[in-house]
Amino acid sequence: MQDEPKPDELVKAVADFLRNDITPQLSGHAAFKLRVAINALDLVTRQLTLEGASDASEAASLSALLGTTGSLNELNQILAARIASGEADLDTPGVKDHLWQTTLAKLAVDQPNYAAYQRELKK
Amino acid sequence: MSAASVAELLARSAVAWCPGATGVASATRLSGGASQETWSFDITHPDGAIGAILRRAPPGYGAAPGRAAGLDAEAVLMQLAHDAGVPSPKVLHVLGPDEDLGTGFIMQRVAGETIPRKILRDDEFAQARPKLAQQCGGILAGIHGLDIAALPQLRRMTAAIEISDIAREIEGFNWPRPVFALALRWLRDHDPGPSERVTLVHGDFRHGNLMIGPDGVCAVLDWELAHIGDPMEDLGWICVNSWRFGAIDKPVGGFGAYEDLFAAYEAASGIKVDAECVKFWEVMGTLRWGVMCVGMMQRFRLGPDHSMERAMIGRRSSETEIDLLRLLAPRA
Numbered sequence: 001m002q003d004e005p006k007p008d009e010l011v012k013a014v015a016d017f018l019r020n021d022i023t024p025q026l027s028g029h030a031a032f033k034l035r036v037a038i039n040a041l042d043l044v045t046r047q048l049t050l051e052g053a054s055d056a057s058e059a060a061s062l063s064a065l066l067g068t069t070g071s072l073n074e075l076n077q078i079l080a081a082r083i084a085s086g087e088a089d090l091d092t093p094g095v096k097d098h099l100w101q102t103t104l105a106k107l108a109v110d111q112p113n114y115a116a117y118q119r120e121l122k123k
Numbered sequence: 124m125s126a127a128s129v130a131e132l133l134a135r136s137a138v139a140w141c142p143g144a145t146g147v148a149s150a151t152r153l154s155g156g157a158s159q160e161t162w163s164f165d166i167t168h169p170d171g172a173i174g175a176i177l178r179r180a181p182p183g184y185g186a187a188p189g190r191a192a193g194l195d196a197e198a199v200l201m202q203l204a205h206d207a208g209v210p211s212p213k214v215l216h217v218l219g220p221d222e223d224l225g226t227g228f229i230m231q232r233v234a235g236e237t238i239p240r241k242i243l244r245d246d247e248f249a250q251a252r253p254k255l256a257q258q259c260g261g262i263l264a265g266i267h268g269l270d271i272a273a274l275p276q277l278r279r280m281t282a283a284i285e286i287s288d289i290a291r292e293i294e295g296f297n298w299p300r301p302v303f304a305l306a307l308r309w310l311r312d313h314d315p316g317p318s319e320r321v322t323l324v325h326g327d328f329r330h331g332n333l334m335i336g337p338d339g340v341c342a343v344l345d346w347e348l349a350h351i352g353d354p355m356e357d358l359g360w361i362c363v364n365s366w367r368f369g370a371i372d373k374p375v376g377g378f379g380a381y382e383d384l385f386a387a388y389e390a391a392s393g394i395k396v397d398a399e400c401v402k403f404w405e406v407m408g409t410l411r412w413g414v415m416c417v418g419m420m421q422r423f424r425l426g427p428d429h430s431m432e433r434a435m436i437g438r439r440s441s442e443t444e445i446d447l448l449r450l451l452a453p454r455a
Contacts, residue, residue: 036431043438076299083304090305096452099302103448106441115369116445123454 008048015041046109054105061101065094124181126150129162132224133177137166140216144168147175159194159347163232174234175215179227190348196275197346198228200323203273209265210334210342233342235334239368242335243377251339256379258339259328259361260387266343267322267354268392274323280352282314285407292414296421302444306410309451315400318353326350328357329366330376358384358396359404364446365412406450413443 062075082088107117130150150164165172204211326348334342370377385396420437
């Protein structure tokens with residue numbers, strides 16, 4: 001067992017340092033690159049915080065939808081193949097809701113400020 | 124190649140084709156990857172400096188990859204567009220093989236802004252914004268009205284070819300994406316078939332490639348993805364949510380309504396716009412951009428461009444997934 005602090009705590013501390021202490025010292029292209037770097041670290045923090053719960057509910061939803069078990073990658077391959085073949089579509093019970101829930105979970109990590117995501121959260 | 128040696132070659136070139144030119148100044152590289160470069164410079168002239176832009180593939184990078192029309196074709200298209208009244212920089216010179224600058228062309232430098240957030244938010248463009256969707260409709264009608272017989276050699280695209288290209292790329296990702304599968308299936312089920320009208324298609328008509336001034340569009344740039352195909356593709360592409368930059372209730376580039384774009388297009392071309400067909404191309408464009416985001420992540424992995432920006436663009440593909448769901452499976 002690895003000791004604390006946890007990875008998300010460490011990454012967040014580095015991101016906060018760059019944001020608060022280094023950003024004011026840079027300008028131009030270096031400032032732009034730093035902003036991208038901070039965005040990347042913030043994304044990693046969100047993923048470390050949120051991924052466990054969202055993966056678990058995605059796996060449960062996929063198993064119920066497909067009637068089988070497997071890794072997330074395997075289950076998603078089966079779902080994608082069924083949609084491609086037409087065996088599953090938006091009228092198949094659970095499919096539409098599953099696609100929405102998993103996509104919202106991705107946006108929560110990737111781009112929580114994306115306007116379309118913010119709009120859907122209010123629904 | 125260093126800025127000094129590019130400037131020296133440009134000076135020799137300008138003196139040869141621009142009567143009265145004495146040299147060049149302020150040669151600065153603007154952007155581009157290894158295979159394509161953009162330079163800004165001034166041609167010094169007794170009547171006053173002439174602002175110019177060089178677009179070139181350096182020596183050794185001649186052949187256009189995959190989807191690109193090629194710089195020679197781009198130069199011809201820009202000139203044809205300019206002559207037909209489409210706002211487009213005047214092409215001043217096409218590079219010859221003896222100039223040692225590679226392949227490409229030199230065009231007039233047009234003043235204006237291409238950064239979407241400024242165009243959509245700054246006061247300077249407040250007067251322009253309400254006009255932009257109509258202007259885009261008129262300009263696209265002009266581009267689609269160019270005489271097809273006069274065009275250089277371009278790839279011929281149909282919805283079916285585009286669908287199979289995208290399908291092949293998604294397959295190559297080796298990473299399951301049920302929402303992309305849903306969109307691909309929808310596109311296959313809704314393919315309108317070969318278009319009755321086949322015209323020049325700009326192929327990348329969106330923010331970033333539109334130079335905007337206080338009165339609206341002053342130049343259409345970057346004809347790299349031009350091809351022959353269904354003109355409705357251009358109308359769909361500029362409505363893709365990724366190009367609205369947060370102004371999601373204004374489908375045309377974040378500045379206008381579908382109706383404004385369509386009405387201006389119809390007035391200028393005399394051809395009725397089929398909104399369903401535009402939606403088809405909007406879905407195609409959204410999926411295409413999502414696939415391009417994943418492609419950039421793959422190039423990040425393979426190198427040589429191991430940049431954070433490229434890696435982070437890979438994480439923007441999920442934006443297109445929510446956009447696809449909003450188009451194809453909207454929630455109450």
